[in-house]
Amino acid sequence: MQETLRFAPVGDKAVTAVFGDTIDPAINRRIRHTVQALQTEVGHTIEEMVPTYSSILVIYDPLKKDYDAICDMISAASQTENEIAAADKVRVVEIPTVYGGEYGMDMDFVAEHAGLTAAEVINIHSGTDYLVYMLGFIPGFTYLGGMDERIATPRLTTPRTLIPAGSVGIAGAQTGMYPSDSPGGWQIIGRTPVRLYDGNSEKPTLLEAGDYVRYVPVSEEEFLDIKAHLATYEVKTFYCKESELHGR
Template sequence: MGLQFKYAGDQAILVEVGEGIDPHTSGKVRSLAQKVESCSIPGFGEVILGYRSLLVNYDPLIISDDEVIQWLQRWGQEPEVIQRSETRVVEIPTLYGGEWGPDLEDVAAHNGLTPQEVVEIHSGGDYLVYFLGFIPGYPFMGGMSEKIATPRLSSPRVAIPAGSVGIAGKQTGIYPIQSPGGWRLIGRTPLRLYDPNRTPPFLLQAGDRVKFIPINEDEFSEIHESVLQGRYRPVTRGESVEPN
């Protein structure tokens, strides 16, 4: 499938890169996004990533829509270039169940499993961050086992604590800040996924891999205190990240 273009108002173009939700298509989206972001052509603006698409903003007083499409078509035909490390794996320490994961037992019951089996399956996965969205720093991740897939809540919660790890359908994610939401909460991490005073402000980026690491209450408290004091450095393999 070649690039498909759709107008999104008079200052943005939606580029559909592929049809499926998979790592290969995501790589194409990230590669095209980096080419737009690194170009010095006047008129190009912010880009917003999706699972299989890219929203490209532009200034119509500086560059025409035809010119934008021509550049995008040209970049789309070039070899893919991912400037960030494709191998960075970020470990997310997570306290599962109890008040930190109030829906863990429901997820287990829905799938005919024990809570411990859900934890083992969830923490045994390797998750690709496709893009950030919904709220600042929220990672939409793929790769979760269908064995623990569970529908969203019928009635969303008004306030979900920052750091909550949730499941919705075949997806898993982490709430960076307190927010409403309908995902099934199975645990919580003491890490800060979003900090406006940090550079960069987001712990995770599109293209990262995430590994959930089960911890106990004492470890949660210890890491949380270390994060508050600015002493905790996330465990990664590959490219380094800024400390919390």
């Protein structure tokens, strides 16, 4: 059963549409469908849309539609059955990742906190396909859902001033990746050589909301080889039904 859609004004030309109060794949799927249904209005009535875990911020032109009309438009779009339904195929992106050591400086802490070995943490972390709920914080930063609670670990007490690009981290029950060098407070367990964000590219982000990430453990040698040949390296992707994904 779908939760009741709630609206709240944000200034004089934006509205937040709240689809629920939890991090839930069904809620996030409905958000993605709504955003796609409203795409034809972008550049016209709608100036910009910012989807999150459970809501959408819609910035609109108040000279073309007023607040009530925009809310009605969003509500109608949220009821539209999109072609990308749960039964259809989703894109899965394989992310080669070297775990631990200098690339995952917090692996020992995560393992100790979970009462597991580093090898067990790696097996658990790479054994799940993660839904990309949203991108945010910095361009291309991925917020991934579906991590096994056994390896949930609190954020760092004091954030680091520099996290290397490609770092894979854990914060609470979430996992995600830093697309560029950045400050950050997530527990770092590994790193991918894959370029997650390229501001000079026509499509700057490798991943989009609605994709799934599958981490593939690689050795340091493989990591360095991929990094040395990034210009020709092709990230592996495939499509499958959500029922065929690796769950928790």
